[in-house]
């Protein structure tokens with residue numbers, strides 16, 4: 001699971017959960033995989049991100065590095081900044097671990113990098 | 125062959141063995157890729173790189189098509205065997221194990237579009253006593269509507285079993301807030317015919333044009349009108365070889381003197397006569 005995906009994930013499908021965001025991360029195995037940097041994609045996705053969630057998620061698994069606490073102005077033209085975002089968004093991956101619903105405490109396991117979001121019938 | 129949806133629930137049908145085919149059977153791969161390319165075309169995206177969903181992403185063949193076009197994607201599927209093949213294929217997209225019928229677990233407005241290849245018909249089935257297809261479809265479509273931005277499209281290639289099923293799927297999508305409908309490619313060919321449900325989140329817009337609609341016209345051979353009319357009545361053309369042979373046969377049955385049939389019967393004279 002990349003932090004980009006984590007930034008969009010919620011547990012609101014659970015019965016009784018309203019927002020279900022952000023999900024907590026318990027990481028047992030984290031990998032960093034270099035991928036091609038696409039500045040256009042990163043600039044376009046930034047307005048859609050919840051920045052605090054991204055920063056806290058990265059920090060909680062020890063990969064915030066020198067990611068700024070806030071989006072800088074004129075980020076479209078700041079290649080250094082965009083590269084840092086790219087790294088945290090799509091290069092850092094949680095391979096084994098858990099996601100935790102902030103409202104109910106329900107855990108979703110992550111195996112081989114794939115979060116298991118399947119719900120039991122009585123959770124719907 | 126029975127429809128796979130009737131054989132077992134998807135997480136059982138798409139076992140390791142079935143999933144293997146998606147990495148080894150080249151005909152199956154070609155078809156998946158072709159349909160995915162058409163689905164992306166129907167998304168009508170602008171030139172920039174987009175953030176897309178692949179619903180029932182399976183082995184990630186459809187996702188690879190998204191990658192090849194420069195997009196970033198997240199895939200969701202109910203079969204872990206299929207997702208394992210996607211991992212083996214080393215797709216770039218991020219993968220989730222999940223059931224579309226339970227709703228999509230995403231924040232509002234996250235995605236610029238969605239594709240789905242050969243998965244939607246599975247939602248029309250009740251695999252457990254607690255499953256109500258209409259309800260699951262509605263839960264799915266309304267969560268999809270919520271997680272897409274307001275100019276996005278979702279394109280589903282699917283195999284509706286009959287018109288009732290097509291109506292069920294479309295009506296639940298409209299109820300969830302979408303506009304759109306079904307585009308049928310190659311409607312006159314039993315083999316190439318393909319159904320694409322094209323959903324738009326941003327208001328009503330004309331549906332894209334299907335491919336291969338004029339197939340039938342191309343099939344007409346240009347025989348003369350006279351020949352066509354004769355054929356319709358089931359009688360051979362006057363003075364043709366068939367006509368002569370038929371007439372001779374009649375004369376023989378009537379006991380009249382008749383020449384033998386030879387290879388010359390009914391042949392054009394060379395003009396030297």
Ligand SMILES: C[S@@+](CC[C@H](N)C(=O)[O-])C[C@H]1O[C@@H](n2cnc3c(N)ncnc32)[C@H](O)[C@@H]1O
Nearest residue numbers: 134180182183185186202203223224242243246
């Ligand atoms: C014909 S396969 C298509 C696979 C995919 N397009 C690919 O490139 O490999 C259909 C997929 O839909 C998935 N599917 C069926 N019902 C589903 C559901 N309720 N939720 C999520 N995925 C489902 C199956 O597990 C299967 O992987």
